[in-house]
């Protein structure tokens with residue numbers, strides 16, 4: 001079947017099987033290998049992408065459900081001139097990247113939290129009003145496994161992004 | 167080194183962090199070659215069985231290009247003891263056993279084909295406990311073992327001793343004896359195992375994109391397995407998604423992938439699923455450690471006597487040699503007058519373990535540090551004091567012959583003891599939550615480990631006519647940041663900007679020889695090797711600069727891309743290189759150097775100074791235990807580590823945090839659970855890795871002892887942080903509840919059981 005969605009800002013049309021996951025579509029058909037497969041069962045978060053600004057495990061998400069939606073992968077976070085998103089910058093600066101296999105997922109999940117925080121600021125009385133604190137960040141990242149860093153620097157990197165925004 | 171350092175010691179982010187943050191880095195999973203086939207492996211359904219296999223139906227499936235079984239290949243056995251057939255014939259001996267492999271046009275077809283392979287099993291009763299395997303009249307588990315020991319199911323044996331054990335027993339006022347049981351933990355690298363093999367029929371060359379951490383040993387092992395010439399095998403390492411020791415052995419799937427490529431003449435890729443990764447990648451060694459230890463009336467340790475039984479699994483990997491490291495901890499951590507050590511690795515029908523960060527040391531340290539607490543209790547001495555009293559010291563030569571030219575043990579202990587102050591009273595008012603504290607130290611090699619004939623590393627260094635520098639190093643990057651440290655060294659010494667330094671380290675056809683990543687050796691050995699090459703190259707550059715500047719001196723400094731004489735004449739580095747190339751005597755700005763640490767190969771009694779230097783660390787940990795649920799929460803971890811010299815604080819922190827959290831997992835949650843040889847929890851849902859939400863407060867205090875052997879005084883750091891963590895946590899839990907822990911992980915069930923046992927014991931008294 002045919003689906004149409006916006007991928008990293010570009011309108012994209014794909015022919016897929018009903019059973020194709022978004023992770024397969026991205027990696028195998030579209031050759032966007034920045035999205036990483038860590039488990040294919042929704043347990044590790046390495047495959048995280050943004051759909052309409054919310055973080056999603058692309059390994060469990062059927063590609064057909066992306067029809068009409070906006071998808072951002074790690075490749076889409078890098079600016080056209082090669083510049084990096086502030087989450088990426090912060091990860092590098094804080095030494096939050098070791099092997100890097102979890103990094104795409106981590107970056108996008110932090111991005112999702114940032115987007116949500118910004119969104120909530122606009123809507124009075126909703127959810128997380130202020131920037132999330134360290135404990136909220138830790139909770140938020142629970143679904144993203146990392147074997148190398150012990151998470152400390154990743155949490156630091158996220159915290160720095162939010163502190164800047166204050 | 168008196169010179170003021172500009173780059174070494176600063177928090178330089180990882181050399182290649184950017185591409186790892188943007189999705190541009192190419193990992194093994196991302197490789198796609200033209201006409202590439204997808205490989206898949208059929209494993210036995212039963213851990214122990216005879217079988218007959220029929221692949222005829224599977225072969226007919228459209229899209230299947232090749233299927234191999236043991237009958238189709240002519241190979242040598244692999245593994246450290248060469249007791250491991252790549253494809254198993256007629257008999258399966260553990261749940262991982264590879265019995266057939268498929269190459270097909272798509273992943274789906276490959277999986278489909280596996281289902282069509284017909285296997286008839288005759289299930290046999292396996293031996294899943296090493297004690298059973300040691301009984302008389304049981305079958306020989308591994309038919310390919312050397313059989314050189316008195317029992318056919320012994321795979322390997324180690325004996326070590328120093329001092330007068332009987333005398334020291336007499337000198338002891340207290341003796342404690344305990345048996346500890348250590349679990350199987352797995353590496354759980356975030357990237358699953360992977361390989362892409364590309365054989366070119368026309369020239370008989372095999373190209374492997376492999377995540378090995380020891381490419382040159384791997385090249386030799388692969389050649390042996392496939393009966394090829396090693397030089398016809400070229401290994402390229404893509405970006406590696408986690409190592410931690412798992413890639414020290416060559417595993418059967420790797421030569422299998424090569425065989426599929428050789429048979430088909432096409433590139434073939436094998437990627438493990440997560441479930442396969444849990445089942446078929448190596449683990450930490452499970453073992454039983456029985457430790458008897460004594461202390462004299464002044465609180466000095468007297469002796470340690472150790473009996474270890476390791477579950478070797480069905481085949482022998484490097485994991486069988488962990489007693490090298492285990493005995494070092496027992497013989498040489500804290501001052502110890504006498505030590506006798508016996509270790510057996512016993513074949514069973516379980517999966518075999520491999521090497522894992524720490525290499526047996528976390529197991530040893532757990533037993534050793536638990537028993538120190540018990541000894542302290544026996545003689546009524548403070549647990550901090552007994553450790554300080556027995557701590558290792560500079561200048562010490564241990565019973566095993568390790569030379570501690572520098573030693574930060576005491577300082578590490580003092581630091582973490584001082585830093586940990588628990589406010590016990592405040593939280594214990596309701597009696598449900600109990601707090602406790604625990605200490606542990608560790609000793610590990612810090613300057614390589616001479617367990618092969620050489621522990622060396624080669625470097626070729628070149629400066630191009632544009633002033634850029636290329637370091638071609640034998641060493642490998644597996645995410646730990648060694649590339650960055652090398653680039654920093656070159657930048658420091660040559661006055662070249664970091665952005666102009668390239669590190670080439672991924673291709674066996676190009677790079678000079680090196681043992682590989684293990685034993686926390688890379689920064690030490692590769693760093694020294696690079697410094698050697700820099701010296702040689704500088705001599706050439708100095709000569710030319712002197713000529714060009716009309717200077718007599720040969721002592722120049724290198725700064726901001728310039729070579730500067732003592733009289734402050736300067737010339738651009740790139741210009742000097744161009745002049746070297748273009749004017750007589752025309753020569754290249756290239757130098758090569760091979761560094762071999764001063765360490766010694768140990769003698770047959772395992773004595774000798776096996777490493778260039780030794781690293782020490784201590785941790786003090788506070789925990790809070792919920793006595794209703796048995797849940798252990800780690801609150802604060804203070805870690806002081808003798809790193810020799812901090813080369814890059816940012817990367818160092820990363821190694822510390824990452825190691826410690828693996829240690830916390832080992833202590834509290836991580837265990838592969840087997841029943842009759844079959845793995846019951848092959849997924850992240852049931853194998854509990856810690857998450858960001860579980861991270862305790864980690865406080866790190868580097869201790870700098872400036873070892874003259876190390877680059878700028880540095881020692882190896884990679885393995886140390888996880889080694890004492892489980893021991894310190896266990897001590898803290900025991901301290902909180904006044905119970906005994908003899909088994910890891912310390913799960914809520916085990917805590918509740920220990921609490922119940924304590925109550926029972928009290929009642930019975």
Ligand code: FES
Nearest residue numbers: 038039040045059
């Ligand atoms: S690959 Fe999707 S959660 Fe692990």
Ligand code: FES
Nearest residue numbers: 099100146147148
């Ligand atoms: S950096 Fe390796 S898994 Fe996170």
